[in-house]
Amino acid sequence: MRYSIHSICDRLCERKKYVNSWTVLFVDILLSVGSSFVALLFVDNFIVDLSKNAYLFVIVGSFLISLLVFMALGVNKNIIRHATIKSIGKMGVAIFFKEVLLLGLVSLVVSRMFNNHAFACFLVDFLVTTVVLIGFRVMLVLVYDLVISLYRSSKTRVLVYGTDDKSVALKKRMHTSKHYHVVGFVNSDKQLKSYSISELPVYYFEDEANFACFVKKYNINGLLFPSPETAHREAEGLVRYCQAHGVKNLVAPPIDVLGDGLKKTVIREIRIEDLLGREEIEINTKEIEANFAGKVVMVTGAAGSIGSELCRQLATLGVAHLVLFDNAETPMHELRLELERNFSSLKFTPFIGDVRQKERLQGAFEKFHPQVVFHAAAYKHVPLMEENPCEAVRVNVVGSRLVADFCVEYGVDMMVMISTDKAVNPTNVMGASKRLAEIYVQSLGLAMERGEIRGKTRFVTTRFGNVLGSNGSVIPYFRKQIEQGGPVTVTDPRITRFFMTISEACRLVMDAATMSTGNQIFIFDMGNPVKIVDLAERMIRLAGYTPNEDIKIKFIGLRPGEKLYEEVLSNEENTVPTGHDKIRVAKVREYKREEVLGAYDQLAELALAVKVEDSVRLMKQVVPEFKSRNSVYEKLDK
Template structure:
């Protein structure tokens, strides 16, 4: 033979084309005629003598009636290998109609073809035709499934987690997969052990030893989760069992509707982001849409991780125009193409500019007159800003001041500033620069409230920690190190960080903006802190390696300005609750604008002149709780600006 049975089955399973439905119609009609002929032979031998004309009339009638009924109901257009109870039922109705019309033909033609046995004869024909046609379909489905399960060796054998509707639906969706073959379900408890769902057994594993025995016995290659939530629920049990024993973890992301486009659901291996994320945060999308519908919105730092996600979410809220402000050409181009593809009806304008360039920034306000501004432009990497403090001040402080001043000057309704947990008791230049931006924005809002500055802008500041997978963050960095064979570098075995997904952070930013009465700093519930060394170990195992053996973990010491533990000020002692349990208002010291304005003028002057030491010393004088850690600037902690 040219091909083995395995090769033939694999080629058959991988075919994208199916048998032509006209061929199926012809086959159905022939089987229907054959069934009627068998019925006539049975009746002729056991019930009543039939003439040749009776044979001819019934066979001809069966041909024409079957052709018309089957084509009208479209039973031939259902792909047999994917047959369901509904499609089988449809075939049963078609057969019943065939018998009804044939019986009517005999009764109303006044031909005594079956004497007084016409009804019984057509009942027999109905039963025979049903057994033949439906039996034919069921047989094909069973043969197809058997061929896939026994001979299609190129597919990955997986178990589906859970026994709920979405797990069963996932298994059915996998029937047409070229890459995966589902062999059973895994339940989280014993309640359905030894049962079967959708013709597949349900398994339960009480411990890792039991799991390992099963995997080896049945050659299981992967465990498929129907959603991220189920994967997180089992991250310390089944996910870890798989990691320890070379079994892959897969997840089927839910179908996401983005504007007018539909993102295709794709089965993929579980990433660390899936395990670190939390239950989806629910926000009031109706009120959110009402707050932004018809507004002109400007986003600074639009091409960055946070800014681009803000743009995606704003695009779904019915805004009249979106202005993308950023100085990064290539990321801006990529964002433009994405928005054009996913939101063809969105009016948006890419605007290349730098928040440090006063006149260019002014032009954006003059041209578009934004009603809402999201200020996400910032330098964010702690070690880099520790080495370049003047640039941190120019972007994070001076740039934020320019944006806030223009918001007041051009009558912007609301400005939302994206801040960071590193602004809390800052130990580095980056955190201190963001705290300075917070102070200026809040003092400007306070001055407007007291009538010292004319304006109507409502200022909102939001603080959160690290976002998963953002540009230059620890997860992409670790992933790259693992791909290169290690070592994975961790600063300190004790270091912890808070993590939040980018979409989650942006949803909370917009909800905080909606609920704000102005001049407030909102902090988000960041969940539990994650030890970075544990994160590194888990990423190594997810990649299929053993930490310490295949991929080494190397501790390199804290970098300049880095903390062991981040703070977000989210406890009850120093925050005020809001209507959303995930969002609280920080109690922070307020500053009079007149008292600090001189310092911002001086900071801008010193930063532009690249007076590094004087710049950092002035930052410490304004931000009283700025205490450098593991940095050359610790020497200024006890000094005052001269």
């Protein structure tokens, strides 16, 4: 018996297992005509004697008019199991029109058969038809809910967080889920306690003990958040309660990424990125779209974490042609397939090349003549660049210089360079190399402003900190260590970092590029710093383990060039505000191009010749605030 109920429920939950609309129309007409016949019997017995011709005329008229009105209003096309007040009201309107037309027809043709009682007769018909047709729909919805409820005992019992429209809509989307059964709502407002929404109770928890008692008593298996933003708001409250008491933290994707929606609701467990992220940043979408629509845009480092997200966002802005420049073959191939699948109308060209290769880079500019260039190509890993400083110079300094020079030579309107918070008072080769790139780009822009060289390119530099989930970042690294059973390795228990989501960073890059007047370094509000050891503990708990019991945390010491604390970028002492509260302009020392050009030429020669110490020594001369830390190059600071 249970197997048969499951089979019925499986069929009912399938989106395509709906009754054919023509069948619904046939049943509606049959019920409408039957209701008219019942109404005639009532009238014949209690109001006025009717002839057989009156019966025949009304029955035929009811059939034809019901067919006409029901088809015209499309009441048969509403899926009954998902009936709403609006769809039921539509049926009421259809019944009303049926009675008006039928009464008019009878009044014109056979009114004498009703002896001036036609209005009363058709009022009875209206009432009977309304009760039968609308009652039929309500009955089907109730039966459907009853059958589904028999199937819920094997599902994960969850509470939905919030009582706003998104939360209620999520509950409705979950109604036919094969895996989850919503048993109520959770709200942070005590005043809504004991209320009901969508036939389900609203709960409020005073503290963790109250929460623990409730989930145990009612066998609650999960807490479902309608969005990552709502989960972030409860990171130190309900999310922690769930972790401590074995309740799953779940999040629903936005409705616009569900694909076929009703067929499959994709629910996933909360990730650490959801808890570290912030409320979605508002940007001026119209201005950004106007800034890039219809233009040829090139992205260097297009297959990387930042570059690929820039490409995804640019693909939505109506660019005329997107040029993907990168030397990583496999990631470029994967990005190409993704863009072809998700943006079929986008014109784009993958271009394999290396920013260190002057001729190949020039070939891209010569072939496509981009109007906007996003320069995201860079080496970014601090320990690796500390061990390979000449390669850091060749990619981050020489490569950036080549890109900037070609932007001027080929009349690019704007170049946006992606930099890093590690360029602020750098303690490692990577950060110093990015600061050198900033200096060159800014000095080139100043030289154009002063008329020393000819060109029209606006140079925009954007700095931000660690990006959540980017290739090689700490979160995927910790996740892999947890999957392997640990230990999770943290360099120092005091170390902190700023974090930002990839999409958030790229949105701010777009906004900064739009507001820039040229030759500025923009920095982003990175929020509050996060202790890496707390991050590790949180990730272990999210995975269902207990830190230092199931999964050990091991401290391994700072790596070469690594800081304990990143610099605070956005205070009022070293920045000026913009029109966006999350974006500020950095106050930095200005360099004249003619003063640094010789040093850059020499640095390129030293790096190409792999003269490591000479290269690092020259970097420190150009960037005097570059002081090595926990590195073999500390001796060069003496």
